[in-house]
Amino acid sequence: MSTIELRDIHVTFHEGGKTVEAVKGVNLLALDGEIFGIVGYSGAGKSTLVRTINLLERPTQGHVLIDGEDVTQATGAKLRELRRKIGFVFQSFNLVGNLTVGQNIQFALKAGGWKRDQWHDRTVELLRLVGLEDRVDSYPSGLSGGQKQRVAIARALANEPKILLCDEATSALDLETTEDILALLKRINRELKITIVFITHQLEVAKQVFDHVAVMEQGVIVEQGETFDVFSAPKHPTTKSLVGRFLGISLPPQLIESLPAGELVQLTYRGDDALEPLISDVAVRRGVSINVLHGNVEYFGTRPIGVLIVLISGEDGAVRQALADLKSKVLEFHVLDRAKIAAGATTTQAIDAAADAQVGGVNASSQQSQAQQAQAEAQQAQNEQTKEEAR
Numbered sequence: 001m002s003t004i005e006l007r008d009i010h011v012t013f014h015e016g017g018k019t020v021e022a023v024k025g026v027n028l029l030a031l032d033g034e035i036f037g038i039v040g041y042s043g044a045g046k047s048t049l050v051r052t053i054n055l056l057e058r059p060t061q062g063h064v065l066i067d068g069e070d071v072t073q074a075t076g077a078k079l080r081e082l083r084r085k086i087g088f089v090f091q092s093f094n095l096v097g098n099l100t101v102g103q104n105i106q107f108a109l110k111a112g113g114w115k116r117d118q119w120h121d122r123t124v125e126l127l128r129l130v131g132l133e134d135r136v137d138s139y140p141s142g143l144s145g146g147q148k149q150r151v152a153i154a155r156a157l158a159n160e161p162k163i164l165l166c167d168e169a170t171s172a173l174d175l176e177t178t179e180d181i182l183a184l185l186k187r188i189n190r191e192l193k194i195t196i197v198f199i200t201h202q203l204e205v206a207k208q209v210f211d212h213v214a215v216m217e218q219g220v221i222v223e224q225g226e227t228f229d230v231f232s233a234p235k236h237p238t239t240k241s242l243v244g245r246f247l248g249i250s251l252p253p254q255l256i257e258s259l260p261a262g263e264l265v266q267l268t269y270r271g272d273d274a275l276e277p278l279i280s281d282v283a284v285r286r287g288v289s290i291n292v293l294h295g296n297v298e299y300f301g302t303r304p305i306g307v308l309i310v311l312i313s314g315e316d317g318a319v320r321q322a323l324a325d326l327k328s329k330v331l332e333f334h335v336l337d338r339a340k341i342a343a344g345a346t347t348t349q350a351i352d353a354a355a356d357a358q359v360g361g362v363n364a365s366s367q368q369s370q371a372q373q374a375q376a377e378a379q380q381a382q383n384e385q386t387k388e389e390a391r
């Protein structure tokens with residue numbers, strides 16, 4: 001097991017006269033034996049950051065500490081030793097096509113200084129670990145995506161690393177194969193006590209295996225903490241958007257036309273909170289009707305996060321009070337733009353549209369009050385001029 005600490009990491013690229021600050025002052029601590037996830041949209045700087053851990057990318061500034069030792073300046077034998085301690089699994093598997101499965105693994109064993117007479121037993125041991133002992137003589141072209149990734153994982157474990165870095169390791173796989181690979185990585189993490197840093201844009205992955213998670217955007221970590229805490233109460237717009245897209249449930253556009261008048265609202269809540277009694281309580285107390293139109297619950301580890309779309313109808317003042325009651329009790333509360341959904345938008349787009357309309361409304365009303373004030377000032381100037389003329 002190993003801890004990984006990144007202190008104030010910066011990575012700046014200079015390319016074709018342009019400067020790209022891919023990572024800007026990242027601090028991160030992955031604990032001994034945990035699975036630490038980094039999530040974010042494409043271009044956020046995740047790959048660049050994770051590559052600084054084994055110095056495939058040298059930080060422009062900052063420090064990389066493995067088990068408390070500052071390795072940032074490691075070169076030569078020290079660097080080779082560091083890389084041996086850290087396995088790497090890529091999205092595209094990176095197997096050598098003209099070598100068999102066994103030879104791909106032996107390539108790593110040779111690089112790691114294993115004696116030739118140890119290769120066979122070690123290869124069998126590794127392939128057994130990933131459930132592919134019968135494919136030692138197959139070529140990568142004869143394997144499925146999931147099998148290729150299993151071989152890549154076996155190869156990454158060849159030199160008994162203490163740390164495994166996974167860069168979008170499941171992004172090229174279908175859902176079922178993703179689950180198999182995640183289960184394998186989880187087993188490796190627990191049984192071999194290997195610390196894993198896993199980067200992905202898929203919350204489907206994050207929710208299943210990450211102990212802690214950091215959310216990255218434009219080279220900085222915008223939020224980090226225990227996975228359930230971060231995703232059940234997202235604070236930064238990027239985290240909200242990732243969660244919104246993941247939990248987002250859509251209403252069929254045709255449904256909107258047949259809905260009675262009322263406010264359409266999306267509520268996100270901790271799935272172990274009792275939301276149904278709350279909804280009926282609010283409905284009775286405020287004298288409104290609240291219809292549940294759609295719902296979804298996702299488990300982050302063993303803990304659920306739920307999302308519901310409800311329609312609240314009744315007298316205007318009562319609906320406003322009901323909205324306020326619900327807003328104070330849930331994690332996230334969004335009024336949906338009905339027109340957008342009727343036009344085929346997802347609920348995430350409808351939330352954004354409603355928020356824009358609100359901002360527009362504020363602007364519009366402030367523009368209106370500015371116009372009223374200008375009119376009042378003009379009227380006052382006119383009055384004073386009239387008084388002046390009268391004198």
Ligand SMILES: Nc1ncnc2c1ncn2[C@@H]1O[C@H](COP(=O)(O)OP(=O)(O)OP(=O)(O)O)[C@@H](O)[C@H]1O
Nearest residue numbers: 013015020022040041042043044045046047048049
């Ligand atoms: N070698 C490089 N030279 C110049 N710019 C680079 C280099 N590597 C990455 N970048 C830039 O750094 C930024 C972050 O890229 P990075 O690949 O780390 O992001 P990411 O979050 O991993 O995204 P993706 O999942 O799409 O790879 C991008 O703007 C990218 O174009």
